[in-house]
Amino acid sequence: MASDQRIYRASTTAPVNIAVIKYWGKRDPNLNLPTNDSLSITLSQSDLRTHTTASCSSTYRASTPSDSLLLNGKTEPLTTPRSIVCLRSLRALRSKLESENPELPKLSTYPLRIASSNNFPTAAGLASSAAGFAALIRAIADLYELPQDPRTLSVIARQGSGSACRSLFGGYVAWDAGVREDGLDSCARVVASRSPWPEMRALILVASAAQKDVSSTAGMQTTVKTSGLFRQRLEDVPRRMKEMERAILMRDFETFAEITRRESNSFHATCLDTDPPIFYLNETSKMAIRAVEAMNKEAGMAVATYTFDAGPNCVIYYLEMEWNFIAAKLHVALKGKEGWPKGSMSDLSGLRMGNERVEEGLNSGVSRVIMTSVGEGPISVQDHLIDEHGKPV
Amino acid sequence: MASDQRIYRASTTAPVNIAVIKYWGKRDPNLNLPTNDSLSITLSQSDLRTHTTASCSSTYRASTPSDSLLLNGKTEPLTTPRSIVCLRSLRALRSKLESENPELPKLSTYPLRIASSNNFPTAAGLASSAAGFAALIRAIADLYELPQDPRTLSVIARQGSGSACRSLFGGYVAWDAGVREDGLDSCARVVASRSPWPEMRALILVASAAQKDVSSTAGMQTTVKTSGLFRQRLEDVPRRMKEMERAILMRDFETFAEITRRESNSFHATCLDTDPPIFYLNETSKMAIRAVEAMNKEAGMAVATYTFDAGPNCVIYYLEMEWNFIAAKLHVALKGKEGWPKGSMSDLSGLRMGNERVEEGLNSGVSRVIMTSVGEGPISVQDHLIDEHGKPV
Numbered sequence: 001m002a003s004d005q006r007i008y009r010a011s012t013t014a015p016v017n018i019a020v021i022k023y024w025g026k027r028d029p030n031l032n033l034p035t036n037d038s039l040s041i042t043l044s045q046s047d048l049r050t051h052t053t054a055s056c057s058s059t060y061r062a063s064t065p066s067d068s069l070l071l072n073g074k075t076e077p078l079t080t081p082r083s084i085v086c087l088r089s090l091r092a093l094r095s096k097l098e099s100e101n102p103e104l105p106k107l108s109t110y111p112l113r114i115a116s117s118n119n120f121p122t123a124a125g126l127a128s129s130a131a132g133f134a135a136l137i138r139a140i141a142d143l144y145e146l147p148q149d150p151r152t153l154s155v156i157a158r159q160g161s162g163s164a165c166r167s168l169f170g171g172y173v174a175w176d177a178g179v180r181e182d183g184l185d186s187c188a189r190v191v192a193s194r195s196p197w198p199e200m201r202a203l204i205l206v207a208s209a210a211q212k213d214v215s216s217t218a219g220m221q222t223t224v225k226t227s228g229l230f231r232q233r234l235e236d237v238p239r240r241m242k243e244m245e246r247a248i249l250m251r252d253f254e255t256f257a258e259i260t261r262r263e264s265n266s267f268h269a270t271c272l273d274t275d276p277p278i279f280y281l282n283e284t285s286k287m288a289i290r291a292v293e294a295m296n297k298e299a300g301m302a303v304a305t306y307t308f309d310a311g312p313n314c315v316i317y318y319l320e321m322e323w324n325f326i327a328a329k330l331h332v333a334l335k336g337k338e339g340w341p342k343g344s345m346s347d348l349s350g351l352r353m354g355n356e357r358v359e360e361g362l363n364s365g366v367s368r369v370i371m372t373s374v375g376e377g378p379i380s381v382q383d384h385l386i387d388e389h390g391k392p393v
Numbered sequence: 394m395a396s397d398q399r400i401y402r403a404s405t406t407a408p409v410n411i412a413v414i415k416y417w418g419k420r421d422p423n424l425n426l427p428t429n430d431s432l433s434i435t436l437s438q439s440d441l442r443t444h445t446t447a448s449c450s451s452t453y454r455a456s457t458p459s460d461s462l463l464l465n466g467k468t469e470p471l472t473t474p475r476s477i478v479c480l481r482s483l484r485a486l487r488s489k490l491e492s493e494n495p496e497l498p499k500l501s502t503y504p505l506r507i508a509s510s511n512n513f514p515t516a517a518g519l520a521s522s523a524a525g526f527a528a529l530i531r532a533i534a535d536l537y538e539l540p541q542d543p544r545t546l547s548v549i550a551r552q553g554s555g556s557a558c559r560s561l562f563g564g565y566v567a568w569d570a571g572v573r574e575d576g577l578d579s580c581a582r583v584v585a586s587r588s589p590w591p592e593m594r595a596l597i598l599v600a601s602a603a604q605k606d607v608s609s610t611a612g613m614q615t616t617v618k619t620s621g622l623f624r625q626r627l628e629d630v631p632r633r634m635k636e637m638e639r640a641i642l643m644r645d646f647e648t649f650a651e652i653t654r655r656e657s658n659s660f661h662a663t664c665l666d667t668d669p670p671i672f673y674l675n676e677t678s679k680m681a682i683r684a685v686e687a688m689n690k691e692a693g694m695a696v697a698t699y700t701f702d703a704g705p706n707c708v709i710y711y712l713e714m715e716w717n718f719i720a721a722k723l724h725v726a727l728k729g730k731e732g733w734p735k736g737s738m739s740d741l742s743g744l745r746m747g748n749e750r751v752e753e754g755l756n757s758g759v760s761r762v763i764m765t766s767v768g769e770g771p772i773s774v775q776d777h778l779i780d781e782h783g784k785p786v
Contacts, residue, residue, distance in 0.1 A: 226655075227662075228625060228626075228629045228655075228659060229622040229625050229626065229659060229662055229663070229666075231625060232621060232622050232624060232625030233621075233622065236621045258668075261668070262619075262621075262666075262668050265665055265666055265667075265668070265670045266621060266622060266666050268665055269620075269622055269662040269663065269665040269666035270622070270662065272658055272661055272662040272665055273622075273655075273658055273659050273662035274658075275651075275654070275655055275658070276682070276686050277658045277682060279679050282676065283675065283676055286672050289669070289670060293669050
């Protein structure tokens with residue numbers, strides 16, 4: 001057989017997910033095995049997505065003998081331990097296919113050339129690593145034409161970035177902590193696809209000057225080691241998971257809202273109980289909480305809820321039918337911000353929040369707004385970030 | 394016997410106390426019975442004290458037939474349920490004396506006239522109610538010449554304001570939660586007087602614009618009702634109490650410091666885990682925490698620790714011998730503030746903190762500082778706030 005000079009390519013987009021039951025704490029740091037189950041909502045890729053092209057070719061050996069990554073136009077190492085684990089697993093699966101079918105090109109032996117870009121600022125603290133690893137794993141799996149289902153791939157993605165395993169699915173996604181030492185049962189599972197409850201919306205208030213306290217990887221292990229309250233959190237999560245799954249299946253927003261806000265607060269409470277204490281919430285975060293409380297109080301029901309990952313950005317979940325009310329309440333605080341609907345809304349100005357301190361706090365502390373909704377899992381695309389000659393486009 | 398026209402007076406000063414094991418949660422809100430033991434340090438009355446004169450006379454019936462209170466020059470009601478309970482208990486004890494000894498004047502039947510003043514701003518969030526009720530109970534007990542010991546009086550003070558029971562003693566004071574339904578075993582106890590460990594110092598950073606989140610009375614009951622993590626806190630406090638008592642008796646500052654900071658963080662964590670969440674710490678509080686962490690890190694040992702009550706003011710405990718180091722670290726951040734030592738300290742400027750963000754945060758967020766130390770319990774004084782004619786002076 002003549003030497004294979006072809007450029008192989010596969011491209012995918014993958015979504016961000018924002019957890020409503022948080023992943024915080026590893027029972028095995030090497031394998032990214034969590035101390036508890038978690039559950040997230042996959043967000044629409046129209047607004048937040050990573051686009052990744054995986055490519056390989058024997059011809060790459062001449063210029064870049066090792067695997068390479070171009071992230072948002074910048075060369076990044078693919079040599080972090082987490083990346084290496086993922087690539088090794090995918091190559092092993094491909095290698096097995098190749099050994100079973102000698103007709104197949106030996107892609108597993110070729111250098112990988114990866115190009116990836118986000119449609120949102122990486123540093124904004126928007127779970128970019130989840131989308132990034134999900135896209136990487138999905139694109140390479142497609143490139144290698146692996147027959148494994150997303151659930152199996154999520155075991156690989158998990159080793160890249162824990163929450164990435166959830167980004168391999170759309171809709172409402174659980175990550176079961178599992179009990180096995182090898183982590184093979186610690187993978188993602190669809191609780192409900194997007195379609196039974198497509199009205200779910202997310203309004204993300206991106207906080208300005210977000211100087212992150214400590215990385216989540218370091219922070220969560222300090223919590224496990226030092227927080228006394230964390231033990232109670234671990235006892236409470238299983239019940240919360242059950243109630244949350246039921247709320248999603250029943251489309252019960254009131255219950256969904258209560259569990260979501262209490263779970264976020266419980267998570268940040270254990271951060272504060274860490275020694276030394278970790279603070280992710282700032283004054284802007286508190287004002288966002290007060291704004292949601294004020295809306296719910298005025299509505300006399302839960303029209304919105306809030307959750308915060310390891311940073312000050314507030315993710316407000318709500319149902320589409322409540323948008324006019326919520327928009328009216330937040331308009332004075334957020335008008336003019338990037339991402340906030342343009343136009344006067346003057347007919348709604350009588351509905352403003354009625355708490356100037358909260359309005360001013362949000363107005364000065366929020367840098368931009370992202371309006372999005374529950375979305376699909378990774379999507380295979382023909383728009384490649386590496387051209388047919390193997391060059392980045 | 395001719396009608397008794399005399400003016401009876403007794404005056405006392407009483408101290409503030411700042412807990413290192415916090416009181417948060419009542420098992421009986423009417424009796425102010427706490428869910429857990431607590432432990433505080435009584436602070437010097439040179440810096441923080443309430444001065445109270447209790448007075449009674451049959452002649453008061455003409456002008457003010459009911460009991461009256463002049464607080465910091467302003468007439469305040471003595472008709473709050475908590476005040477009424479305290480006055481009723483003290484009158485009952487006096488009445489018993491009178492019935493046992495008919496020679497005694499019938500003070501229990503005379504209107505009380507109370508005058509009280511603080512040497513610090515009441516609104517600064519500095520445990521003024523503890524000092525206030527301790528002074529009230531002590532002054533009336535002296536006026537009535539009650540034979541009861543401070544421990545018994547602390548049962549009465551507790552019903553006025555829970556933490557007031559600890560202000561009836563100097564030094565290091567525990568408040569045992571007790572188990573009785575009537576609360577008679579829920580009273581204060583001296584762990585160690587001031588003298589075995591007199592080197593303990595407190596530096597209070599009073600935060601500006603301290604808009605309090607919710608009152609502690611309302612807040613703690615919401616925590617009891619809604620926080621899942623609170624249960625774990627209740628389980629952890631008994632062990633912490635034992636370790637803290639031992640640390641005080643052993644003069645073990647390292648252990649004292651660790652328990653104090655972790656206990657404060659655990660308390661504020663359960664506030665955050667409350668639904669809706671309660672935030673007492675603000676950005677200034679966080680900067681104070683980081684400043685203490687930076688000092689300890691540089692010293693390679695615990696030279697200071699921090700604790701926060703239900704507000705953003707940071708109380709830094711340290712030992713007198715570490716003052717030069719601590720002062721040097723904080724001088725750039727705090728110079729010029731009311732209460733901070735005047736003078737150049739220029740010889741120490743090479744020791745500054747080395748974290749400009751923390752320095753700037755403290756400089757902009759701290760309005761004044763109070764430097765004080767462990768102190769004595771209530772002190773009987775002859776300086777009366779009501780003159781021999783029954784008029785406020």
